[in-house]
Amino acid sequence: MWRDVATVYRKELRAYFTSPIPYVFTALFAAFMAWRFFFEDDTAFFLFDKADMGRGFFFQLERYLIVLVPIVGMGQWSAEVGRGTIETLMTLPVRTSSLVVGKFLSAWTLILVCLLATVAIPITVSSLGEMDWGPVYGGYLGAFLFCGALLALAVWISSLTQHEIVAFVLTLVAGIVFVGMYELADKVGSFFGPVFEQLSLAAHYQSMGRGVVDLRDLTYFVSFIVFFLYLNAQSVENRRYR
């Protein structure tokens, strides 16, 4: 299976990086994040005479990743259906699960590249003084897993429609719901509150942003990813029976 995953992964990755779009996209994302972090009021970086990323950076990152991840995920299956190449893929002697995992990992790699491009920001901050790197490592690991979870959701939604824009909007809404549950947790009572908090992507992401890598958060993200990849494989396989 992993051999086929690697084949699909390499093909998808090569397709991304033969186009100039990912390079421009990554550079713009990193520049935008730097501008937001250093010059926007809500982080107020220059007001505090301190070489600290604070929680503002990862909070902002979460907000923009909710938009970035659906952009990367929206075409994963819908574009294959739209141009008909899904027929080429699904008549190759490759398991559907390998196609799903290969596509997911390649898109996750692209997002990782976008995240790594923003590492220039903490490096710049650390050059200004002593900085605690623990929350930065935790924040990036959390952001990577957060993206993985959101991407698994995006790729599954992409397999349900042949319209990329529909996939994008649905994923955006679903992402806002999974993140917004954290905000609602205080308002829905003592029974649903903890359930909402545990189900929310934001709670686990922000927990890692404090620099604490908790096994429960890791388990949550991995389960989330596996669950939606499973749904993805099912929905692709179900196309044969339509």
Place this chain on the structure above:
Amino acid sequence: MIEVRDLVKHYGHVQALQGVSFEVRPGEVVGLLGPNGAGKSTAMRIVTGFLAPTAGQALVDGVEVVDDPLACQQKIGYLPEGNPLYLDMRLREALRFVATARGLRGAERGRAIGGAVSDAGLQGKEHQLIGSLSRGYRQRVGLAMALLHRPPILVLDEPSSGLDPNQQIEMRRFLRSLGSSRTIVFSSHILPEVEAVCDRILVIHQGKLVADGTVEEVCRSCAEDPRGELPTLEEAFADLTDYAPRESLSGAEVDEVAPAEMGGDHDVA
């Protein structure tokens, strides 16, 4: 060998195939004919494992496709309808991907790619983006992908679609040359191509198999024409698919347009 037994496929309320059965023996070249929407592509998609049948069986060398799709797909080279391709990939990359997905590695993969490029007449195009190739060359790319692993069975859905007359003649030669060593099922609307290439034809109409035999057998099975001659394949096809001249958009019967009407002005109905 391909066996199709009582194949039924429903898309919601639409019955695309209604109990189609046929066999394609090793080394045969079989043409699948039928009007648009008759069920040809659906039958091919079931044989290649892209779709599962609602009922009935499709077997490749005795193995039911739904039971072991990967084993069946390994034996088949498939050109889907409309020849979908990754237009943003270079030819060599696309062939490399398909070859690797088919389990070819190293020198064997290199030889397979070289062979497919040469068989499909794509020398010199390896590093070009597929999207920059002409329609004729793209059709060759689709064929090269289907031929890459030297499959014993080829399933080609309208391989000549969109080709100019010269390219169609080339395709005919190509199919004939392939047919000497492989089992081929292909669909086409180009009847001279079918007559020139096929050992046998299958005619599907409204989801049912309405004829199975050599071109001559199929023509003989149809009503003789008033001149007492054997109907042509075109006439037999029209007869088998219940074709009746339809009214044109202008309201005149297509086959019975009076010369005066052809030249003169008339109201569009």
